Amino acid sequence: MKAALIAPLLAAALTAQATPNTPPPPQREPLLLRNATLHPVSGPVIANGSLRIEAGKVRAIGGAELAAPPGTKVVDLGGRHVYPGMVAANTSLGLAEIRAVNASNDSTETGPLNPNARALVAFNADSELLPVTRAGGVLAALSVPEAGRTGLIAGTSALLQLEGWNWQDMALRPEVALHIAVPRLRLNSALFPTQTEARLAEIRRSTEARLKLLDEAFDSAKAYALARAADPATPIDTRWEAMRPVLPAAPGAVPERAVFMHADDLAQIRFALDFAARHGLKLVIVGGADSWRVADTLRERNVPVIIGGLLRLPMRRDDPPDALFTLPAQLAAAGVRYCIADGGRDATNERNLPFEAAHARAFGLSDDEALKAVTLYPAQILGIADQLGSLEVGKLANLFVSDGDPLEPSTRIERVFIQGREIELSDRQTALRDKYLKRPGP
Numbered sequence: 116m117k118a119a120l121i122a123p124l125l126a127a128a129l130t131a132q133a134t135p136n137t138p139p140p141p142q143r144e145p146l147l148l149r150n151a152t153l154h155p156v157s158g159p160v161i162a163n164g165s166l167r168i169e170a171g172k173v174r175a176i177g178g179a180e181l182a183a184p185p186g187t188k189v190v191d192l193g194g195r196h197v198y199p200g201m202v203a204a205n206t207s208l209g210l211a212e213i214r215a216v217n218a219s220n221d222s223t224e225t226g227p228l229n230p231n232a233r234a235l236v237a238f239n240a241d242s243e244l245l246p247v248t249r250a251g252g253v254l255a256a257l258s259v260p261e262a263g264r265t266g267l268i269a270g271t272s273a274l275l276q277l278e279g280w281n282w283q284d285m286a287l288r289p290e291v292a293l294h295i296a297v298p299r300l301r302l303n304s305a306l307f308p309t310q311t312e313a314r315l316a317e318i319r320r321s322t323e324a325r326l327k328l329l330d331e332a333f334d335s336a337k338a339y340a341l342a343r344a345a346d347p348a349t350p351i352d353t354r355w356e357a358m359r360p361v362l363p364a365a366p367g368a369v370p371e372r373a374v375f376m377h378a379d380d381l382a383q384i385r386f387a388l389d390f391a392a393r394h395g396l397k398l399v400i401v402g403g404a405d406s407w408r409v410a411d412t413l414r415e416r417n418v419p420v421i422i423g424g425l426l427r428l429p430m431r432r433d434d435p436p437d438a439l440f441t442l443p444a445q446l447a448a449a450g451v452r453y454c455i456a457d458g459g460r461d462a463t464n465e466r467n468l469p470f471e472a473a474h475a476r477a478f479g480l481s482d483d484e485a486l487k488a489v490t491l492y493p494a495q496i497l498g499i500a501d502q503l504g505s506l507e508v509g510k511l512a513n514l515f516v517s518d519g520d521p522l523e524p525s526t527r528i529e530r531v532f533i534q535g536r537e538i539e540l541s542d543r544q545t546a547l548r549d550k551y552l553k554r555p556g557p
Contacts, residue, residue, distance in 0.1 A: 136246050136542075138280050142512075142535035145169045147183045151192040151516070156199055156491050157505035166197060168512040171534030176508060195529065198486075198521055199506050200254025200513040203465050204421045204493040205401055205456035208248065208256045209238035209275065209282075214461070223263040224270065227325065228332050230357040232270025234258040235289050238282040244462050245277045246542035251466030252521050252528050253277065254513045255287060255503055257493075261460070262296035262377075267329050269294040271357060272375070274497055276513060278533045288499055292375040292399065293361045295329070298322050300382035326386075333394050337362055363395040373397040373498075379423070380430060381405040388412060399496060401456075404430050407442055410449035419496045420451060424458035425474050426467075437478055443488060444479030454492035473522040485522060 146168040153164035153176065165181035167174045175181055183189050212219035221237045238258055248256070254277055260270035272291045279285035300322065339355035340362055360372035376387040379402040388409070391398035398416075400406060402423035406413060413420065422442060429438040446453040455472050457465055468489055476485035494504025502511045515521070516530040531538045 136278075136539050138278055138284070139536040139538070142168065142171050145174075145184060145187040146535060147181070147187050147189045148197060148516075149179070149181075149189060149191050151195055151197045153506060154196060154198045154486070155506040156487055157507055163194075164197075166506065166514075168532070168535040171512055171536070173506060173508055173510050173512050176506060192516055195516045195518060196520075197506070197514055197516055198252065199490050199504060199510075200515060200531075200533070201252050201468055201489045201521075202454075202493040202497070202503055203248070203253050203256040203456060203468050204454050204497060205259055205423055205458070206256045206465050207259060207261065207460060207462045208244060208277070208465055209240070209242050209258045209462075210234060210260065211460070211462050212239070212242055212244065222259075223261045223266070225263070227262075227265060227267045227328060228354060229260070229262075229266070229270050230268045230293060230332075230336075230355075231353040232260050233273070233290070233357075234260045234270065235273035235275075235282055235286060238273065238275060238285070240279055240281045240285060242462075243543045244465070246540075247463075247544055248465045249277050249531055249538060250528060250540055250542060250545075251469060252515045252517070252531075253465055253468050254515070254531065254533055255499075256465065257291060257497060259294055259375075262294070265325075266296055267298075267325060268332060269296060274499060276511075276533055278536075278538055287502065288497065290360075290372065291497055292373045293358065294401075295374060295376045297376055297378040297383040297387055298325050299380065300386060301380050329390075333358070333362075337394075361396060366395070368395075370395070370397045373399050375399045375401050375421070377401045377423075379404040381408050384409055388416065388418065391418075392416075403453075404439060404442070406451070406453075407445040407449070410446060410451050413446075414450045417452070420446060420453045421493070421496060422446075422453060422455050424456065425471050427458065440474050440478035443472075443475040443484070447480060447484055452492070452496065453488070454496055455488040456493065469522045470524060473524075476522060 148166045151164055153161040153166060163179050166176050207222050210222035224232045256277060257272050257274050259272045262269040271293055273286060274288040274291050275285040276287055336355040336358035339352055340359050342349045361370050361374050363370050374396045378384045378387045378400055384400060384405055387400060398418050400418060401421045403420040406420045425439045443455055455475060457468055472485045472489045491504035494500040503513060512535040513533050515528050517526050517528045519526040531540060
């Protein structure tokens with residue numbers, strides 16, 4: 116009797132957790148989009164343009180004269196705008212569903228050192244947040260493991276397109292970077308009025324111990340890499356093995372993989388710069404609220420910044436209210452490589468990525484720069500600009516059709532294509548909308 120009651124409830128729960136969208140099969144027939152305003156991002160806007168897609172890639176871009184080979188499906192877009200899909204460079208998509216429900220979160224491992232944690236294999240391809248995010252024009256995302264309150268090395272991120280049956284189908288770059296959470300280093304006693312001086316001293320000692328542990332981890336990884344290179348029969352340690360790609364193969368060599376250090380405060384960013392120089396790492400700063408203060412150093416060392424969201428409070432009480440809104444424009448003016456991302460923790464708001472860029476545009480960033488900050492620039496920083504970020508021949512046909520500027524909240528995204536396949540624009544939110552539109556009146 117109990118089993119008969121439990122089985123339907125369990126089935127209903129599992130069904131509710133999965134997105135109803137069915138991934139379409141690979142593109143089989145060529146597709147020509149005509150009569151569109153094309154925004155390549157990497158070049159000038161093409162009015163009355165045409166774009167041909169074959170085998171999931173852009174094969175030709177031109178004007179109204181672009182030919183349609185036999186067997187090509189031709190779609191007249193009626194003057195609509197075509198943009199490359201946006202790239203979210205700092206998310207917990209696929210790893211965290213409902214923050215208040217622990218069973219739906221798989222973003223954080225226990226313990227301070229987890230370099231062997233891989234976001235890819237934990238990614239939930241049935242997350243209900245994916246179609247919601249796609250509907251905002253965000254078609255690829257870096258899924259980032261988190262370090263937790265006391266963690267240091269969180270693990271390795273993965274870049275995935277936001278459509279597919281499973282993570283194997285969706286992976287564009289299975290392993291992108293090793294992520295490190297830099298501990299808070301600026302301890303302002305005024306922020307802890309109830310803490311005694313002894314307690315504050317204990318916090319400082321704890322921070323020093325964590326920084327020492329981080330150094331020791333990299334020293335151990337280097338020693339392990341040398342031992343493995345000298346003798347392949349050396350027993351494999353999965354933690355240090357995962358760190359080998361971020362270490363230089365020889366003194367002065369550029370590592371195969373980058374280290375993304377999550378740092379907002381000036382002291383954290385300076386520590387990250389010194390740490391990377393000491394260990395020979397290829398560094399990217401994530402967060403970077405104070406990065407404008409060391410912009411010259413970042414430019415000289417060619418250290419990119421993934422801005423971790425603009426819609427948050429300034430770092431200091433005496434900072435101007437628009438300190439973060441103007442950050443992208445300041446980095447652009449200083450010649451620092453950057454892109455705009457969300458804060459990372461709240462995957463439910465990744466659909467708002469274009470509006471992060473819109474705020475930057477309202478505070479000094481040009482129209483072209485604002486669009487590049489969520490398309491081409493994140494693709495370049497994540498090492499996938501040969502496939503994503505702009506409308507160019509040979510790149511993946513991951514694009515969307517809109518009735519206007521995607522950085523404007525009033526714009527409607529009408530069609531989405533991923534590798535040339537048109538994706539259904541329905542999700543849990545549209546289902547609820549449709550349901551309550553049918554509600555009878557009083």
